[in-house]
Amino acid sequence: MSVTAAAGFEAAGVEAGLRSGEGPDLALVVNRGPSAAAAAVFTSNRCTANPIIWSKQVIKDGVVSAIVLNSGGANCYTGMLGFQVVHETAEAAGRVLDLSPGDVLVCSTGLIGEQLDSTKLVAGVARAAGALAEDGGGSAARAIMTTDTRPKQAVRRGSTGWTVGGMAKGAGMLAPGLATMLVVITTDADVESADLDAALRAATRVTFDRLDSDGCMSTNDQVTLLASGASGVAPDPDEFQALLVDLCRDLALQLQSDAEGAAHDVAIEVRNAADEDDAVEVGRAVARSNLFKAAVFGNDPNWGRVLAAVGTTKAAFDPFGIDVAMNGVQVCRAGQPDQPRTLVDLTERAVSVVIDLHAGEASATVWTNDLTHDYVHENSAYAS
Amino acid sequence: MSVTAAAGFEAAGVEAGLRSGEGPDLALVVNRGPSAAAAAVFTSNRCTANPIIWSKQVIKDGVVSAIVLNSGGANCYTGMLGFQVVHETAEAAGRVLDLSPGDVLVCSTGLIGEQLDSTKLVAGVARAAGALAEDGGGSAARAIMTTDTRPKQAVRRGSTGWTVGGMAKGAGMLAPGLATMLVVITTDADVESADLDAALRAATRVTFDRLDSDGCMSTNDQVTLLASGASGVAPDPDEFQALLVDLCRDLALQLQSDAEGAAHDVAIEVRNAADEDDAVEVGRAVARSNLFKAAVFGNDPNWGRVLAAVGTTKAAFDPFGIDVAMNGVQVCRAGQPDQPRTLVDLTERAVSVVIDLHAGEASATVWTNDLTHDYVHENSAYAS
Numbered sequence: 001m002s003v004t005a006a007a008g009f010e011a012a013g014v015e016a017g018l019r020s021g022e023g024p025d026l027a028l029v030v031n032r033g034p035s036a037a038a039a040a041v042f043t044s045n046r047c048t049a050n051p052i053i054w055s056k057q058v059i060k061d062g063v064v065s066a067i068v069l070n071s072g073g074a075n076c077y078t079g080m081l082g083f084q085v086v087h088e089t090a091e092a093a094g095r096v097l098d099l100s101p102g103d104v105l106v107c108s109t110g111l112i113g114e115q116l117d118s119t120k121l122v123a124g125v126a127r128a129a130g131a132l133a134e135d136g137g138g139s140a141a142r143a144i145m146t147t148d149t150r151p152k153q154a155v156r157r158g159s160t161g162w163t164v165g166g167m168a169k170g171a172g173m174l175a176p177g178l179a180t181m182l183v184v185i186t187t188d189a190d191v192e193s194a195d196l197d198a199a200l201r202a203a204t205r206v207t208f209d210r211l212d213s214d215g216c217m218s219t220n221d222q223v224t225l226l227a228s229g230a231s232g233v234a235p236d237p238d239e240f241q242a243l244l245v246d247l248c249r250d251l252a253l254q255l256q257s258d259a260e261g262a263a264h265d266v267a268i269e270v271r272n273a274a275d276e277d278d279a280v281e282v283g284r285a286v287a288r289s290n291l292f293k294a295a296v297f298g299n300d301p302n303w304g305r306v307l308a309a310v311g312t313t314k315a316a317f318d319p320f321g322i323d324v325a326m327n328g329v330q331v332c333r334a335g336q337p338d339q340p341r342t343l344v345d346l347t348e349r350a351v352s353v354v355i356d357l358h359a360g361e362a363s364a365t366v367w368t369n370d371l372t373h374d375y376v377h378e379n380s381a382y383a384s
Numbered sequence: 385m386s387v388t389a390a391a392g393f394e395a396a397g398v399e400a401g402l403r404s405g406e407g408p409d410l411a412l413v414v415n416r417g418p419s420a421a422a423a424a425v426f427t428s429n430r431c432t433a434n435p436i437i438w439s440k441q442v443i444k445d446g447v448v449s450a451i452v453l454n455s456g457g458a459n460c461y462t463g464m465l466g467f468q469v470v471h472e473t474a475e476a477a478g479r480v481l482d483l484s485p486g487d488v489l490v491c492s493t494g495l496i497g498e499q500l501d502s503t504k505l506v507a508g509v510a511r512a513a514g515a516l517a518e519d520g521g522g523s524a525a526r527a528i529m530t531t532d533t534r535p536k537q538a539v540r541r542g543s544t545g546w547t548v549g550g551m552a553k554g555a556g557m558l559a560p561g562l563a564t565m566l567v568v569i570t571t572d573a574d575v576e577s578a579d580l581d582a583a584l585r586a587a588t589r590v591t592f593d594r595l596d597s598d599g600c601m602s603t604n605d606q607v608t609l610l611a612s613g614a615s616g617v618a619p620d621p622d623e624f625q626a627l628l629v630d631l632c633r634d635l636a637l638q639l640q641s642d643a644e645g646a647a648h649d650v651a652i653e654v655r656n657a658a659d660e661d662d663a664v665e666v667g668r669a670v671a672r673s674n675l676f677k678a679a680v681f682g683n684d685p686n687w688g689r690v691l692a693a694v695g696t697t698k699a700a701f702d703p704f705g706i707d708v709a710m711n712g713v714q715v716c717r718a719g720q721p722d723q724p725r726t727l728v729d730l731t732e733r734a735v736s737v738v739i740d741l742h743a744g745e746a747s748a749t750v751w752t753n754d755l756t757h758d759y760v761h762e763n764s765a766y767a768s
Binding site: 045046047048074076077078079111112113114115214215216217218219288289290291294295297298300302303304305307308309310311312313319320322331332335336337341371372373375376377379380381 | 721
């Protein structure tokens with residue numbers, strides 16, 4: 001499953017003792033080739049973690065042989081010492097795997113502003129290298145969990161004998177720009193790094209970038225795509241792109257459904273926008289309205305809060321030409337009440353909001369969650 | 385007190401039966417002159433309520449003789465019928481007060497997308513006109529409350545025999561753009577409407593516009609300044625501006641301290657920004673981070689969430705040149721941990737966050753609240 005579904009990859013998840021509790025907290029994914037082509041996208045947060053600074057250098061030549069991922073600390077705003085810890089981690093992986101440290105990506109997640117214990121990290125890398133297995137994907141997917149309640153994995157099979165699989169972690173600080181989570185995707189298709197890069201950017205733009213659980217952009221997020229070429233198949237580019245989008249959407253929706261404290265998964269579809277940017281801006285504004293999100297938690301179809309959020313955007317629309325439907329009930333048409341809000345049933349976890357701007361032909365869907373007591377509880381107690 | 389502290393004004397608050405519960409829900413403020421100069425600022429939300437659409441026309445000539453304010457319904461997205469209700473309200477006030485309806489402002493607050501009962505409104509206006517009193521300010525301030533737990537009032541006295549006083553309501557949907565609340569300020573100073581407008585805009589820019597309790601911009605908000613000239617004094621412009629800013633800040637902080645469900649009042653001071661816009665952008669980004677706000681609720685000095693929010697802005701700064709202090713403890717210096725976070729005591733209601741960007745000489749303070757269980761509860765149950 002997941003990152004070892006494609007041929008040419010091994011993975012492992014082990015306990016390195018970085019977290020306060022028990023359980024695995026370090027994952028290793030290795031590409032055995034023959035190719036080591038790779039692409040990655042990173043958070044656009046300007047306050048970036050040390051592993052991001054490191055990984056942006058590593059990915060420049062499009063060659064990656066291994067990824068180390070740890071929970072138990074973000075290694076962000078930890079200064080030069082923190083950067084040294086990343087460097088030591090990559091060197092440790094290079095040493096035990098007989099690779100160049102410059103071909104090792106590092107991803108970290110956890111609390112900002114606390115130093116990671118490099119001794120534990122280095123020992124953990126060695127232990128993970130010893131546990132590498134061709135069916136280690138599930139073990140790796142569990143080791144990158146933090147407040148996640150379940151591992152996130154997905155696999156797709158191409159029609160010409162190649163496979164793409166992936167794992168993801170992320171339950172809070174889920175907002176794009178880009179990424180907002182740790183994701184590793186592997187394929188045994190034979191694709192060059194420049195093509196991987198284009199395909200990955202196109203896929204994340206309409207999947208992970210459209211997930212906006214709590215409006216908070218992380219400092220550490222990274223989505224990586226590794227290609228081993230072990231299938232010997234160069235896939236049809238359109239099929240490769242389509243399956244990659246499908247896989248990324250699958251993982252993004254798994255992240256949504258496990259978001260911290262969430263009781264509803266909300267899909268905000270914006271139709272007939274002047275352009276795609278407008279559609280995303282409107283969807284995101286609604287996804288970031290705490291009042292709307294609290295109303296959804298209370299099963300309250302308060303569509304006025306949808307319009308109040310739409311009205312804060314610069315998107316093209318006539319304020320009195322907007323339609324809003326919630327779970328199929330047309331609560332607002334042309335800026336006036338239409339069907340009674342009492343017809344809307346919000347008791348199920350899945351919630352659909354459709355906003356028709358009547359301003360063009362573009363559309364986009366943004367996924368978010370409701371604002372709940374459990375969200376407040378989990379995030380007021382995270383550091384303790 | 386409040387809107388009747390200045391000479392030349394009468395006010396009343398009555399029960400019009402617009403709200404589901406008992407209690408006053410309609411306020412009337414009348415300027416008896418000799419001057420009827422006025423200025424107003426409105427929400428920048430593009431989805432505006434009918435009373436906003438009406439009031440923007442009324443204020444154009446800088447002449448206002450009366451304001452009707454109701455709770456129990458926002459009269460927003462209620463179509464042509466909703467606009468007609470505003471018109472009838474102004475006409476009713478004009479009739480009973482012998483004024484032009486075109487000199488009557490209307491403000492409404494409550495649920496979006498529900499029609500107000502115009503019969504009740506018109507009867508309420510007549511009842512309020514009969515109850516007008518030179519000491520009616522307190523009664524009016526209570527009648528505009530919705531989820532507010534207490535009336536908000538403030539008065540300042542000029543050094544040359546003039547007075548400025550005001551009342552405000554607002555407990556949720558508190559984010560600027562501008563206004564985000566209903567505020568009426570009156571003065572007996574003799575000031576022309578153009579000067580009132582300039583003074584009001586300058587004052588709201590650094591007070592109500594810097595209050596960002598929950599990031600949600602309202603469709604109905606309005607801050608109005610009425611001048612009767614009854615003191616016969618033309619105030620020193622600098623003193624008038626200074627007292628108006630002081631009064632607006634007082635009312636804004638009263639709104640902050642009564643924000644729905646809040647357990648902490650947070651002042652985010654951004655220092656040494658390249659310009660004031662940068663300082664406000666950074667302060668607002670932190671004020672809108674649900675993760676930061678939930679951490680404050682949990683008395684958790686999670687300064688990483690401050691930096692993660694700062695990193696989402698376009699403001700000028702070196703990510704490794706930022707200092708952060710919380711309640712006087714320098715938790716981060718030059719992007720690295722400094723004093724231990726365990727020294728920060730967040731048990732008091734007032735919380736201070738100081739962010740030094742080291743990028744210039746501008747500064748700004750944004751006021752917000754924490755994200756609490758009570759906020760989620762109140763806003764998930766509002767419509768019911």
